[in-house]
Amino acid sequence: VSLYTFDKTKQCIGTMTIEIDFLQKKNIDSNPYDTDKMAAEFIQQFNSQAFSVGQQLVFSFNDKLFGLLVKDMEAMDPSILKGESGTSKKQKIEVGLVLGNSQVAFEKAENSSLNLIGKSKTKENRQSIINPDWNFEKMGIGGLDKEFSDIFRRAFASRVFPPEIVEQMGCKHVKGILLYGPPGCGKTLMARQIGKMLNAREPKVVNGPEILNKYVGESEANIRKLFADAEEEQRRLGANSGVHIIIFDEIDAICKQRGSMAGSTGVHDTVVNQLLSKIDGVEQLNNILVIGMTNRPDLIDEALLRPGRLEVKMEIGLPDEKGRFQILHIHTVRMREHQLLAEDVDIAELAVETKNFSGAELEGLVRAAQSTAMNRHIKASNKVEVDMEKAESLRVTRGDFFASLENDIKPAFGTNQEDYASYIMNGIIKWGDPVTRVLDDGELLVQQTKNSDRTPLVSVLLEGPPHSGKTALAAKIAEESNFPFIKICSPDKMIGFSETAKCQAMKKIFDDAYKSQLSCVVVDDIERLLDYVPIGPRFSNLVLQALLVLLKKAPPQVRQ
Known part of the structure; x- marks a missing residue:
């Protein structure tokens, strides 16, 4: 056995990184431990002692025993010992000597609940939340670039930053996103790919009606089970917990307005209450992201849509x-x-x-x-x-x-040529000024709708005696407009409808029109829609009021 002599120019420890955890599980607590004081105590206890990478030891601090593991060591630049400015190049060493001016950095062991504060703790190696191999095209997503960037800004930007910075800003993560829009526009696809985009665990995908159960209390228990893993991990890891994604497809099936369901059981109401309290209740979870999808956002309980719950509302509309x-x-x-x-x-x-x-x-x-x-x-x-x-x-x-395109696939929110082609089967004969003037004025109104931002809604009334060609002229103007959405609201499709059913049918046509960038609705034969007859005071006031509201209501922004 011979005495080992350290080379003081190459084997003095400049900085060392040490992994720390409670030595005994029974001593675990959530008190904060100051790493600056810990580092000073460590230097005092182990000054002039030798250490090697991978070495384990016990360390006493504040009457608590901690288990230490030496993870990494860098040699001190000998020029610093002489009072000169050191070089920037760091040299890793396997064995070294601790000196009074060695720098010690503590890092928490994996899955440890130890709470470290102060400047002498390492920046935790956080896995990037965004998958580096992410590629829109490979994932089969097209036309949703803006929606993805908006969702990223609102829901994920805060999760990319380290927990310390988020804590200093007093920032809370967004917990919920609601995706809504017409069927077939990519809501389910988008939610599925958000899970792949993130370096998170596999998202839990729930079809809304699956939550409901025939036994009393089981529906609420199913909601609690969805959040159980996130609650357990938050208790264990706190701010360093990974994100848990829960995707609800057809969320309107379980989150209808409370009090809107017939019957006295109130099952839907208690399910909504349970979901509200889990997303943002008394015990707050900061490691969840709930994504809800629906094409009926009007049915969802408004308490679920407030900030703190499903606060990011994103319309996934028809692609441009x-x-x-x-x-x-x-x-x-x-x-x-x-x-x-x-x-x-x-x-x-x-x-x-x-x-x-x-x-x-x-x-x-x-x-x-x-x-x-x-x-x-x-x-x-x-x-x-x-x-x-x-x-x-x-x-x-x-x-x-x-x-x-001609024979097989027709867009649900598009133009059905058969609708208006039957009205102009024999073409239009311009027999005089009245016809020419109507067509020219119609063309001007079409151009105004296309080109003016100040008039998102343009209405025109064609009036004249029966069989004078009003419907044919209206259909011709609509056809010449080349608008992507043209619908004819005609009483021949509402034969036998009650007043309420007529109102709902008209509202659906106008709601579909609002989903298109440019749309044209021809309301044909208004007298028949209103059940008007010249003898006696008979007409449908309910349909009249609905028609007045629909004809005056301006479309959403950027829609004409």
Whole structure:
């Protein structure tokens, strides 16, 4: 055995990082421990002693025993000992000597509940909340760039920063997002991909009606089970707890307005109460993100929509031309990679032609075009079989897309040509000034609607004797407008409807119109809608009042 001599120029510890935790589980408490005082005590107890990386030891501080593990050591620059300015290059060492001016930094052991404060603690290695491999296109999301950036700014920006900075700002994380909009526009897809975008555990996905149970109290227990993991982790790790994502699809099924349900059981009300208290109640959770999805936001209890609960409300609407281009590009990328898409297919042209198509309808259009192309290579014989010789040359062409556009896929919020084509079957004959003037004035009003921001709502009344061509002229003006949404509100589709049913049918047409950037609604045969007859005081006041309100109501912002 020989005495080991330290090389004071290379083996003096400049900085050392030590992992710390309570030595005995029974001594665990939540009191804050000052790492600056801890470091001074450590230097005092272990001055001039040798340490190696991976060494374990016991350390007494404030009458508590702590277990230490040496994680990392850097050599002191010998020029500092001479009072000169040191070099910036750090040298790692495996064995070293603690001196009076060595710097000690403490870091909390993994899953430890130890509460460290002060400047001598390391910045905790926090896993980045955003997955570095995240890519919109690979995830199959198109046309939602703005929505994603808004959600990131509101819901995730605060979670990217270290807990210490968030605590100093007194900032609370956003706990809830509500995604709403027409069916097929990507709400469920977006929520699913938010889970993949984050470096979080797999999100819990719940279909709204699954929560409900036939036994008393079980529905509320199902809500509590969803939040149990987040509560347990917050108790254990505090501010360093990871984010728990809970996704409710069709949230309107369980969160209807309290008091709106018929019957005396009040089951829905207690489920809503339980969810409200879990998201933001007396015992606050700061490690959850609840994402709710619905196409009926008007049904949801307003207490759930306040800040602190589902405070970020994001409309996932119909994609614009750029969004449609992205969606079509995503759904045709595999065909393009395998040279199955003909060169005459222009995605930009298709994006222009598919006004008011939702994401699901664009995907359906691509499927329909593929089936049209496949059908060409099926032999017309007694048996259904594929012509393998021709199958090698299978290509989806521009003609396939336009055939599908013409015959297979029609947008739910678009223009049904059959609706107004039947009114102008024999064309329009400009027999004189009255007809020309109506068409010219109609064209001017269409241009005003398209080009003016000051008149989002333009109304016009065509009046004249029966069979003078009022409906045909209105349908012609609507057709010439080329608006993406054209609907004719006609009494021939409301035969036998009660007054209430008529009002609801008219309201649905106008609500659908508000979802489109540009829309045209033709209200045909107003007298029949109102049940008006010239003899006697008979007309429907309920329908009249509904019509007056709908015709005066301005559309939402940026909609005409």
